[in-house]
Amino acid sequence: MIFFEDFSTFVSIGPFHIQWYAIVILCGACFAYFLGQYRFKQLGYDKEILSDYFFMLLFVGIIGARIWYVIFTFQEMYAANPMEIFAVWHGGLAIQGGIFTGLxxxxxxxxxxxxxxxxxGDAIMPGVLIAQACGRWGNFFNHEAFGGNVSLEFLQSLHLPNFxxxxxxxxxAYHHPTFLYESIGNVIAFLxxxxxxxxxxxHIGVQFFSYFVFYGIxxxxxxxxxxxxxxFGPIRMAQLISIVFLIVGVIGIIYVHQKGQRVDEFQVE
Structure with a gap:
């Protein structure tokens, strides 16, 4: 058993490797799960109802995120070696695809x-922001999802730790730590x-739709x-979907304010 064999690997056991990518995604998912349990209990539901939900959701979300990524990168990354599609531990999850299948x-x-x-949605979606924030650190350990070139002086001016x-x-070249920008942005949105x-x-649903507003921005x-x-041609798909999320979020908030059920009127059946 070898810990930290390289920057992206948490532990190696013989021929098997557990990547930091998997560790941070699971940590984020567990945070969202336990927060969801706590909030369900506050509402008066049995918190254990999320047990069956969580494990299937994690599976469905990863499948959706992988499919979304493969769709847009198939020709350059997977056409020559289709079996690589199943190597999720090598990275390549597009979270927006996971959100669609998860919903x-x-x-x-x-x-x-x-x-x-x-x-x-009100109970669960805020925690998803923390799960996504953790997932971005998986990108960091895989040296992916970074931004354009910047100078060393620029990174030092952000007062980032040396690692x-x-x-x-x-x-x-040095690059924008976009993984960190999004991770911090998601934590702020959660708070x-x-x-x-x-x-x-x-009104019920405001937290749910606020997720789409903040994450979209x-x-x-x-x-x-x-x-x-x-x-998608000249369009960055994530930006296009982010605009859709923002519009859906704003419309949803307006709708629940006008026609939705009030929080103080809700009772668990």
Whole structure:
């Protein structure tokens, strides 16, 4: 057993390797899971209802994120070696694809368990921001999802620790640590939803739709700095989807304020 065999590997056991990428994604997912359990219990639901939901959601989300990534990179990365599609540990997850499949599965699951979708969304989606923030550190350990070239002086001016600065030196140049920008942005969005939006919320669904507003804004601007965006012709797909998220979020907030159920009127059936 060898720990930290290289920068991207957490532990090697014989021929098997556990990557930091997997560790940080699981840590983020577990945070979202336990926060969701706590918030479900606050609402009056059995917190254990999330146990079945969580493991299937994690699987569905990873599949969706992988499919979305492969769709837009198939020709240059997988056409010559299709078996590499299954090597998720090498990186290559597009979170927006995971969000789509996760939402579809969530709607099915909570409808089946007679839990209002927006109630569940308010309880779960803020924690997803922390899961995404953790996932970006997986990109860091894989030396991916970085931005354009910058100077060493620029990185030093951000007062970053040396281990981040040193590992932003990729292919002969220093790069924007876009993984860090998005990670910090997602944490700030989480704190705003939990400590501001939640306290001001009067209608069910506001936290859920606020996720799309904040994440859409953060991802749109960070994506503009990246060098490895998934493209649809001249369009950065992540920016296009971020605009869609922002519009959906704003419309959703307006809708629940006008026609949604009030928080103080909700009772668990």
């Amino acid at each position: 579809i599965y969530s709607y099915y699951f909570f409808k089946k368990h007679n839990i209002p979708f927006l109630v569940a 981040i600065i040193n590992n932003m030196f990729i292919d002969g 705003l939803i939990i400590f501001v939006i939640k306290k001001l919320q009067k 953060v991802r749109f601007f960070v994506e503009g700095l990246r060098t490895d965006s998934l493209m």
